[in-house]
Amino acid sequence: MPPVVADYLQQNRDRFLDELKALLRIPSVSADPAYQPAMQQAAEFVRDQFQQMGLKTEIVPTAGHPIVYAEWLGKPGAPTVLVYGHYDVQPPDPLDLWTTPPFEPTIRDGKIYARGATDDKGQFFTHLKAAEAWLKTTGVLPVNLKFVIEGEEEVGGANLDKFLADWKQKLKCDVAVISDTSQYAPGVPAITYGLRGIIACEIALTGPKRDLHSGIFGGSVTNPVNALCRLIAQLHDEHGRVKIPGFYDDVLPLTDVERKQFDVLPFDEEAYRQELGVAAVSGEAGFSTLERRWARPTCDVNGITGGYQGVGPKTIVPSKASAKITCRLVPNQDPPKITAALEQFLRDRCPPGVTLQFTDFHGCRAFVFDTNSPYIAAAKAAVRDGFGAEPVLIREGGSIPVVLALKQVLGVETLLLGWGLNTDNLHSPDEHFTVADFQRGIVSSAALWSRLTAQ
Amino acid sequence: MPPVVADYLQQNRDRFLDELKALLRIPSVSADPAYQPAMQQAAEFVRDQFQQMGLKTEIVPTAGHPIVYAEWLGKPGAPTVLVYGHYDVQPPDPLDLWTTPPFEPTIRDGKIYARGATDDKGQFFTHLKAAEAWLKTTGVLPVNLKFVIEGEEEVGGANLDKFLADWKQKLKCDVAVISDTSQYAPGVPAITYGLRGIIACEIALTGPKRDLHSGIFGGSVTNPVNALCRLIAQLHDEHGRVKIPGFYDDVLPLTDVERKQFDVLPFDEEAYRQELGVAAVSGEAGFSTLERRWARPTCDVNGITGGYQGVGPKTIVPSKASAKITCRLVPNQDPPKITAALEQFLRDRCPPGVTLQFTDFHGCRAFVFDTNSPYIAAAKAAVRDGFGAEPVLIREGGSIPVVLALKQVLGVETLLLGWGLNTDNLHSPDEHFTVADFQRGIVSSAALWSRLTAQ
Numbered sequence A, B: 001m002p003p004v005v006a007d008y009l010q011q012n013r014d015r016f017l018d019e020l021k022a023l024l025r026i027p028s029v030s031a032d033p034a035y036q037p038a039m040q041q042a043a044e045f046v047r048d049q050f051q052q053m054g055l056k057t058e059i060v061p062t063a064g065h066p067i068v069y070a071e072w073l074g075k076p077g078a079p080t081v082l083v084y085g086h087y088d089v090q091p092p093d094p095l096d097l098w099t100t101p102p103f104e105p106t107i108r109d110g111k112i113y114a115r116g117a118t119d120d121k122g123q124f125f126t127h128l129k130a131a132e133a134w135l136k137t138t139g140v141l142p143v144n145l146k147f148v149i150e151g152e153e154e155v156g157g158a159n160l161d162k163f164l165a166d167w168k169q170k171l172k173c174d175v176a177v178i179s180d181t182s183q184y185a186p187g188v189p190a191i192t193y194g195l196r197g198i199i200a201c202e203i204a205l206t207g208p209k210r211d212l213h214s215g216i217f218g219g220s221v222t223n224p225v226n227a228l229c230r231l232i233a234q235l236h237d238e239h240g241r242v243k244i245p246g247f248y249d250d251v252l253p254l255t256d257v258e259r260k261q262f263d264v265l266p267f268d269e270e271a272y273r274q275e276l277g278v279a280a281v282s283g284e285a286g287f288s289t290l291e292r293r294w295a296r297p298t299c300d301v302n303g304i305t306g307g308y309q310g311v312g313p314k315t316i317v318p319s320k321a322s323a324k325i326t327c328r329l330v331p332n333q334d335p336p337k338i339t340a341a342l343e344q345f346l347r348d349r350c351p352p353g354v355t356l357q358f359t360d361f362h363g364c365r366a367f368v369f370d371t372n373s374p375y376i377a378a379a380k381a382a383v384r385d386g387f388g389a390e391p392v393l394i395r396e397g398g399s400i401p402v403v404l405a406l407k408q409v410l411g412v413e414t415l416l417l418g419w420g421l422n423t424d425n426l427h428s429p430d431e432h433f434t435v436a437d438f439q440r441g442i443v444s445s446a447a448l449w450s451r452l453t454a455q
Helices: A003-011 A011-023 A033-053 A121-138 A161-165 A224-233 A256-264 A268-277 A290-294 A335-349 A374-387 A399-409 A434-453 B004-011 B013-024 B033-052 B119-140 B161-166 B224-233 B254-262 B271-274 B288-293 B335-349 B375-389 B401-412 B435-454
Strands: A056-060 A067-072 A080-086 A106-110 A111-113 A144-150 A175-178 A190-195 A197-206 A300-307 A320-329 A355-364 A392-396 A414-418 A431-432 B056-060 B065-074 B080-086 B107-108 B111-113 B143-150 B173-178 B191-194 B195-205 B299-309 B322-329 B355-364 B392-394 B414-418 B432-434
Touching: A003 A121, A003 A434, A011 A111, A011 A434, A011 B375, A033 A067, A033 A121, A033 A144, A056 B056, A056 B191, A067 A161, A080 A121, A080 A399, A111 A144, A111 B191, A121 A144, A121 A434, A144 A161, A144 A431, A161 A374, A161 A399, A175 A399, A175 A434, A190 A374, A197 A224, A197 A335, A224 A300, A224 A320, A224 A335, A224 B224, A224 B299, A224 B322, A256 B195, A290 A392, A300 B224, A320 A335, A320 B401, A335 A355, A355 A399, A374 A414, A374 A434, A399 A414, A414 A434, A431 A434, B004 B013, B004 B119, B013 B033, B013 B111, B013 B119, B033 B056, B033 B065, B033 B119, B033 B143, B065 B161, B080 B119, B080 B401, B119 B143, B119 B435, B143 B161, B161 B254, B161 B401, B173 B435, B191 B375, B195 B224, B224 B299, B224 B322, B224 B335, B254 B288, B288 B392, B322 B335, B335 B355, B355 B401, B355 B414, B375 B414, B375 B435, B414 B435, B432 B435
Parallel strands: A080 A144, A080 A175, A175 A414, A190 A392, B080 B143, B080 B173, B173 B414, B191 B392
Antiparallel strands: A056 A067, A067 A144, A106 A111, A111 A431, A190 A414, A197 A320, A197 A355, A300 A320, A300 B299, B056 B065, B065 B143, B107 B111, B111 B432, B191 B414, B195 B322, B195 B355, B299 B322
16 A cells, blocks of 8 residues: 555544544434434435545435445446445443443543444444545545445345345445454454354234233233243253254354364453353353354344333233344355244244234345455455454354345455454443554555455 | 211212222332332321321331321220221333323223222222211211221232231231222122232343343353243243142142032133133143132243343343242242242252342232131121122132231231222223222121121
């Protein structure tokens, strides 16, 4: 990368951070309709950023939250790179567990704290600033760039898929880049070559038409909370294996090479245990912690509710109970097949006296990247440029549905370049992003644009 | 009862109802500290009632909510009757299911709707008005009366026990009267000779110290909601029997006479099913619905919570989960023994990676009344006087801890004279009390004072 670009990055560090803070102040929570105006505000903020650096840009309406698109196509013959990011964030609750308010970005100990700091505002923003540096200093970019910054990643909105399909020709590119994953550890940057898929649903059981006095009626009706617990309890056996029929049928086992790669990664299980604050790690028998997180499917309740929620006792048999459930999937599990199997499993076991309502939220397949792709080499070099360390090749337990869509619709592979850390409390209170990683990410991105031209 | 008393009751019906409405407007929810001022206000309202009718009265402070005491001892040699009631009510939530607000008493179709209408404000108030009628017309009562109206019935407060013990000499009496149960059915008044006991507790499981991203961490930690569901699911076998070791050891089986009494009571199971709005009645195998409700122990979750409670999905492994549980007990189960067995059962099965916190709320033994007591005959006659129908002898599934305490501390039996109906939605939205039953209850109470002198 030319020294003038590097100098620009160095000189504008404080401004970049101020601009990120401004973006983090916008409470763009996609899951909750109450935050609708903030979603529009965040989209406009991102569009204005593109406009200021001289990209052709527009806000594309969808049936849900809008998508911000921008492009610079000034280098005919050079590769075209599509950068994806999302400006929406997870709900901030429980609010009382935040040290400082989730939408008032605060820097403590070299970290910026805010909902979205690392997932994904702080991460995708690096690519905007890298492009800006090239354009403001050299007037050109080494590659053609297309940006797609969406607003429904945290709710698995189907509108991005429609956008990708509708814009298929306009979005044509050679490779995609996404920064929405993590480094392997502080000082150990990583390129993520595998992701888990997901299905998400809500199950609701309704028993008596109103809450009943547990003395007068208790014992003569099916209690929907007890029944829901019985259903959920049956999802696993005593070895932590999921009991849904067919759940593991299509699971692609890890290769010996992969297990060995996982085994040699520095991983301090005791430190991990302490970081999470649990008495013991646990999970499916027969697998290591990294295997459980990266390459084995799960079935977790994300939330449960039913009956009295207040202080003290209340002697009722509740009328309703409900739970939100996600299954993390691995290659080659099929989301609709697993969702159908889960629903059938629950319906088959639903006891008399309660009715079951099943809501399918969304799903996406797992993903494994071709590690022999020539783009991997360019990315490795760029990460080295920014972080001063050789990146490791890892998998990740989360899901990025767009990676699948980009492959299926546009036929391109995605470079998953994570600048954050998985201890950044994403989806949790006190989400944060190390300011130095934000800056290293910008340098890596600026380097990537030139490294890719060598492919 | 003298015609002048009967006339007074007839002429003051509307005023009695207005006074009840005023009491129902006070949101005296004992479970929630937010309602503290209303608790004091309700106690003062009751005291003022006693004062107006010429009783010696006082508000007795306790470590919790105060007790209102009143007495009239103008008939030396006549029996002394202790009337117990409670001015506290259950929490009103879920508020959105009330047709009219819980603390704005409203009359529709001959019923008065409000939290506490039947449990227990509307019921205990009948005895105040009956005493008032005698005193305002004849200047005397046929019996000596002591009133204990407490404010912690709905939270099983231990302060009443201390009060009874401290005031043991002052509360000396021959028999107690409580109206906090139900008629058997509309037009079938009842005297309740048995009550179930109860234990209540809360269990909380804590896993990771914060909510975790279900993709990045899912599969490697014990999910506290899943774990809680597994614990709760193990409480029952597939036949609806409670699996806590020793749970049934001390259960006194129903006698053949009792089973026959239950069998001949008019009971339309299909109407019951429809009234509760369930697809099927259910419960412990081998017992009828009345037996399940009146004479078999239960284990019900009253409320459960954990993880995300908002709209849409949220992909987390929650940090905490908790549930409130009550077991209804029958003679001769011992509450501390059952509580200890439940706690041990849960601790024995609590998986690694979560910690269990167990909170014991309260407990009381079940109760069976001696149906050969001479007071039963007086009560039967009085109920006939007020309702114009012969009462049946029934049990009740709820718990009235004070009945046990009155027996243990004062050595007296309690006449359980229920004026309400078990379809009055007590503990539920739209709680109500039939206005005619309120009036019949007052007449029965006024009759009871003279009928008891014949014993």
